[in-house]
Amino acid sequence: MIFESLDVSYGEMWGSYQGLTHPDPMSRAVAARRHAAGTDYAALLSARERPLAVLEYWPRRMWRVYLFDDRSWRMQMIDLTPHGTGMLLAHRNTRWQFSDAQEYASGKWEVQETTTVSADGQVEVRSEFAGPRGAATEPLHARSSGPSGVPVRRFAAPVEGFLCPVPEFGDWQVFAPFLAQQGHEPATTVVLADVSVDEGSGPLRATGIEQLFSPGACDTTDGPAVVEPVDAGLLRITSGRLAIADPGWIGETSRTVAVPRGEFPVTLSLLRTTRGAGVAAARVTFLDSPPREWEMALRPDEDLGLLGEGQFYGVGVDTGTAAFMDATRTVSEDRLDEDLFIPLDSQFTVELPSTEREPNLIAFRAGQGDGSYPVWIGRTDDGQVGCVVVDFQLHAADGGE
Known part of the structure; x- marks a missing residue:
């Protein structure tokens, strides 16, 4: 030719x-x-x-x-x-x-x-x-x-x-x-x-994140569903850095955010459909003030300008499980199955209690399983971190399908 x-x-x-x-x-x-x-x-x-x-x-x-x-x-x-x-x-x-x-x-x-x-x-x-x-x-x-x-x-x-x-x-x-x-x-x-391709609105935007934790009916691609917020316990932060990671790959998949020290509530958003229930999102709340704006949790080498339409940098999941923890927390690999993965077969969330030297860890099922999921930082009017949310994208955060 x-x-x-x-x-x-x-x-x-x-x-x-x-x-x-x-x-x-x-x-x-x-x-x-x-x-x-x-x-x-x-x-x-x-x-x-x-x-x-x-x-x-x-x-x-x-x-x-x-x-x-x-x-x-x-x-x-x-x-x-x-x-x-x-x-x-x-x-x-x-x-x-x-x-x-x-x-x-x-x-x-x-x-x-x-x-x-x-x-x-x-x-x-x-x-x-x-x-x-x-x-x-x-x-x-x-x-x-x-x-x-x-x-x-x-x-x-x-x-x-x-x-x-x-x-x-x-x-x-x-x-x-x-x-x-x-x-x-x-x-x-x-x-x-x-070949012309519109750059569109650029990377994924955090729209309607609050609605992920608003109880009540919503629509999904699988049909009508119900959002049910669930208390998952208190997360203890000792280092001033929150880590979000697959507990089986701590360090390799972790995303960290500078946050206050102390104990803070973790909330899961369960999405119940005719096919069953799954964890649609998880949140750690640091301040009672509602977020004024949302930003994607980025690593130092990540640039939003390199993302295409609807793309994001996210936390990688390879065990079907994600977790909130202090950035200093470690997990014994030989205890993962017994302490985390097996219990999560029958429940949505598991806490690994704090030890004498380490803070606790709260793990939960990751949406539909393995993949990459966006992590959002909600900031208050004065720029403080009010909450951190990982969205497992089981349904559109803005309420659409």
Whole structure:
């Protein structure tokens, strides 16, 4: 296919995606800010309603390029790393062959060829052949070398043939020569046309958080429901820092907020539907004054300007459980099942009492389970932290569906 122009759209990294638009797109402005910050994003190059390449920008100035053939099949993956010349080196180039559309859809390649290039031009080409259940199909006498029996060729080549310039943001013509490897021929001058995506209202906003704890009927995507606030006990803060985390991954998932010292009430918002009940949100209240404004709990290296429409930085959950605790609190891993996870099978919340040296911990089920959830800081008129809420997003905080 010969092309003179390319349509460009942006989104999160999505190498396995196939299509003309990203299911979770971002505006060009957000992608540009991510590029400047060294944060990952992806650009999709397409022409004549066909995907040609997905360009993924990785941290540490690395790139990954996925190439598509005329059938819109993703047939090739190229990893590019910074080279001493100031350019990018096509360090690893993997190609696949598929026997038919069904095998392609299931990801079962027939042949995989991987070319690896070192910084000084040493090249290694490995060809793997797979049959039913991954069995090698080539005759044993055809296998070249190596203990695995995978055919391998090694040779030296001028490294210049594997280099390309480092692109400035939007300079995607840099990658146009790679498209020829899948039979797409670029014109002498390739025109880039951005697919317009409205930046919208930006990152997720805290709207109607108070309603999450207002008892009574509400509507959800599962139909009518009832909100029931439940007292989960008093949380003891000794260090002046509240931590919100998955108790199975304290430190790795924790988000911390500077708060007063003392004992403060924890409230759960239970959402009861015809399918059962779940924890929709959890709150620690530090002051009786109602919040005047809400802000997302951020780590020092997080920038709201790098988030797309409706996105957020949140607390990660990998055990289906979240917890409030003092930032100094630790948990014995060999006691987690008996003290926390097993009790939470039959109840919504569990408290790990304070020890002689440590404050207590209050854990609770995390909405629908594993995932990432926004944490909101409610500030009073004079800027003090009035409360901290983790929203498990079982229903819209603004009362909508």
